[in-house]
Amino acid sequence: MSIPRIRLGQRGRAVAVLVVLLAVGITPLVALPAVRCELFGSGCPTPVRAAKADPAEAPERRALTPLEAATQGTYVALGDSYSSGLGAEATVADQNPLERCQRTSRAYYHQVARSFPFKASAFWACSGATTRQVITGKSGEPPQLDRIDANTSLITISIGGNDVGFSRVLAGCVIKLPWARACSEQGRDVATRMAELRRSLPDLYTRITAKAPRARVIVMGYPRAFSEVDGASGDNISVADQRWLNARARELNEVIRETVAEADERVAATRGAGSVEFADAYSTFAGHEVGSAEPYMNGLAISVSSLAAEPRSFHPTVKGHEALARLFTEQIRKGPGRPLQQYR
Known part of the structure; x- marks a missing residue:
């Protein structure tokens, strides 16, 4: 078998x-x-997983310099007549009556925009603007606040003078009419408006930093109009009144300086990427005040028809805006004096 x-x-x-x-x-x-x-298919060894990279061995991010942070995006100029360039008219177009915001070709914005390699720049300052009008709009234009966004890396702004009514105060000092009050008698009204400005500026800075969280926001103080040394007489204003007006300008700058410092502290405390910085312009025109041989500030110009000061009165000249441009470019390079939370 x-x-x-x-x-x-x-x-x-x-x-x-x-x-x-x-x-x-x-x-x-x-x-x-x-x-x-x-x-x-049994008894196979368990595959060994690759060890996770040690975070300590990862390449460190490099902190941006203040200049790199300011120029990595767009630059936008906001503010009032001290930023729009009123008083620095150099061409026929600068005197166009249809230009309701009175933006001129020699405003400091243009020199700042040319000085650095911004991806883009825009000029939206408007003569006569108050803190509220930066938020709501003026002269038929959209709100200046709407001109900035997350791509904005630098903002320059002058604001507060119109809230305090500085033009009216100056007019009250230089236009002596029989029914006009003495210059210094306006002090109580100025103090009231200064206190209101102290409350409104923080909200404006908060709105700006919320719209442009990575931007360096440089807030300009106001230059004094009159010498603190010579007290040159002129423009129908006494030396005593000149000094009184300089003192009010100094007070206004201190309000702006304090609110800027507080705003920047809030940004730093929340580890925000941007900053809020103060550019002190009070002595920028030293030696070139109203009444000097080469003034950087326009003196009084009277409209005969209305017996009122013309808008360009006591506003920076072309030379004045060149000096303000130097102030801003220096601050842009210098930075806020603290680390910025921006890296590459």
Whole structure:
């Protein structure tokens, strides 16, 4: 009788060999883990996972310099007549009566925009603007606040003078009419408006930094109009009144300086990427005040028809805006005096 031949597959033959080897007491190779894994799919070693990279060994991010932070996006100039360029008219177009915001070709904005490699720049300052009108709009234009966004890396602004009514105060000092009050008698009204400005500026800065969180916001103070050394007489204003007006300008600058410092502290405390900085312009026109040989500030210009001071009165000249441009460019390079939370 013939014995049937059993066909074994590869794994079957391996099992048969294993049985024989076990029977004669020889340890088979399949007892080794690698063989068991290959033949039976069991006993395979658990794959070793790659170790996670140590964060300490990751390349460090480099903090941006103040100049890099300011120029990585767009530059937008906001504010009132001291930023729009009223008083620095140099061309026929600058005197266009249809230009309701009185933006001129020699305003400091133009020199600042040319001095650095911004991706883009825009000029939206508007003569006569108050803190509220930066938010709501003026002269039929959209709100200046709407001109900035997350891509804005630098904002320059002058604001607050119209809230305090500085033009009216100056007019009251220089236009002596029979029914006009003395210059210094306006002090109580100025103090009231100064206190209101102290409350409104923080809200404006908060809105600006919320719209442009990475921007360096440089807020300009106001230059004094009159010398504190010579007290040159002129423009129908006494030396005593000149000094009184300078003192009010200094008070206005202190309100702006304090609110700027507080705004920047809030940004830093929340680790915000931007900053709020003060550019002190009070002495920028030193030696070139009204009444000097080469004034950087326009003196009094009277409109005969209305017996009122013309708008350009006591506003910076072309030379004045060149001096303000130097003030801003210096601050842009210098920075806020603290680290910015911006990296590359």
